[in-house]
Amino acid sequence: MTKFILASASVARLKLLQMIGINPQVEVSNYDESLIDLLNPHNLVNTLAENKALTVVENHDHGLVLGCDSVLAVNGEIYGKPENEEEAFHRWRQMRGNVGKLYTGHALFDLRQDKKVIRCGITEVYFANVDDDTIRAYVATEEPLKCAGSFALEGRGGFLIDKIVGCHSNVIGLSLPLLRQMLAELNYRVTDFW
Template identity: 45%
Template sequence: MRVVLASASPARLSVLRAAGLDPLVEVSDVDEDALLAAVPDATPAEKVTTLAGAKATTVARRTTEADAVVIGCDSMLHHRGELVGKPADADEARARWREMAGGSGELVTGHAVLRVVDGEIERVAEGHAVTVVRFGEPTDAELDAYLGTGEPMLVAGAFTLDGLGGWFVEGVDGDPSNVIGISLPLLRRLLAGVGVTVTDLWSP
């Protein structure tokens, strides 16, 4: 059975590899903006789970793996009543950081796990995880330096926990792997939901 990660995120891939899996990466090409526009009244959890499911389903339908588990994820930051993804540019990232500094937000990640047997989707399990992130207060010089690296523009909420942004995160309440982009505890439960034991997927 092959594990397929329907995500371009190097952070998610790194988490899975560190946790004993060796997934094949197949990136979906779903139109995230169109999907979100179709569910304007959905909750933050429903929105990210919808995106995760669409990504996983797109990849599962086109994968050449006859026997596989396809994992899709999508993360966004819920802050002050707004659900935000990756910033469009450095100015937007700067504005977000000025709003987040010294406060907290909820990193919400939708997860979808699809069991593919003989090339067909046989079972599906979906869920979401929420982790509260408590932000520090970087100085103007520190924020300029961080924005200059380009990292904030690549990630939901304009920060990372496992990269340079970790210097400016005071702590998290909940699952830290979820902040990186994929919740291992939730993923283990979802795998069980499609009849797969996570330890059977560990690389030799």
């Protein structure tokens, strides 16, 4: 059986993989994201995902290594994880009643075949027009501090989203349909990892 390695500390990504029957080996990349300064969100997440995976690839000679990265773009501004509660509150004031695009870069390396596939999933997120008190209460939970775009669809933040257009798992941090396509491109099926 081929080893599947997740180059991410994200509990949400791990749970998504486990939900579809892949129990990956988790190896946190600890890649310094500040090394990459790109203004195009599509290029940014793909580059970060690739570099995160590459730091883990160096430690292995076989298996699949998956690196991912997500950002939210609203009105041309890119949001990763907020640095503190004040920043999360300010972002939510900008996002409320607005539409953002959640970009998730996926980099899948197949060490046996010496191949890689890099793709970006994009999902539109429609934010509810919530009041300042609701934003303060949400930020106080600290959930937004752990997430790209300052919200977790699978958590309390899901209540503050009016709708999404596109892949919902992409918003959580890993597009399952995109992963299925990437695996197929490398001649694997998800059942190979069950």
